Amino acid sequence: MALALSSALTVAADxxxxxxxxxxxxxxxxxxxxxxxxxxxxxxKLEWRTDKPLTVHLHGYDIEQELKPGAVTEMTFTARATGRFTVEPHIGRTSSGGHAHGDVLVTIEVYP
Ligand SMILES: [Cu+2]
Known part of the structure; x- marks a missing residue:
C-alpha cells in the first residue's frame, strides 16, 4: 500500500x-x-477562467470540464502521450447526436 501510493505520487526524474x-x-x-x-x-495544470459558462474538451486525453464565470477550474493531467492536442469548446450537438466544437482555444504540444 505505501509502495503503491509513493509510486503514484512520484513524478519522473526529468x-x-x-x-x-x-x-x-x-x-x-x-x-x-x-x-x-x-x-x-x-x-x-491548466487554470481556466471564463467570462461565460462553457464546457471545454481536451482532445486525445479526453478530459471534459465545465467552466463557470467567477470560478477557477483546474484541469490537471500527466502528459504521457506525445503529439498535438487541442482544447475546444462544446457548442451544442451534431445531428448524429455527438457534440459539436467551436474554434480551438488552446493547442498543447507534448514533446518526447
Ligand atoms: Cu468535445
Whole structure:
C-alpha cells in the first residue's frame, strides 16, 4: 500500500510540474497563450477562467470540464502521450447526436 501510493505520487526524474493560467474572453484565450509546449511526463495544470459558462474538451486525453464565470477550474493531467492536442469548446450537438466544437482555444504540444 505505501509502495503503491509513493509510486503514484512520484513524478519522473526529468519531468516538471507546469501551470498555465488561461482566461477565455469572447470565446478566445489571448494569442500568446494559444500554444502550450510541454515535455512528455510533465504534470500539466491548466487554470481556466471564463467570462461565460462553457464546457471545454481536451482532445486525445479526453478530459471534459465545465467552466463557470467567477470560478477557477483546474484541469490537471500527466502528459504521457506525445503529439498535438487541442482544447475546444462544446457548442451544442451534431445531428448524429455527438457534440459539436467551436474554434480551438488552446493547442498543447507534448514533446518526447
Ligand atoms: Cu468535445
Amino acid at each position: 519531468a516538471a510540474e507546469v501551470t498555465y493560467a488561461l482566461t477565455i474572453a469572447n470565446g478566445r484565450v489571448p494569442d500568446n497563450m494559444r500554444l502550450i509546449r510541454v515535455k512528455q511526463n510533465d504534470v500539466v
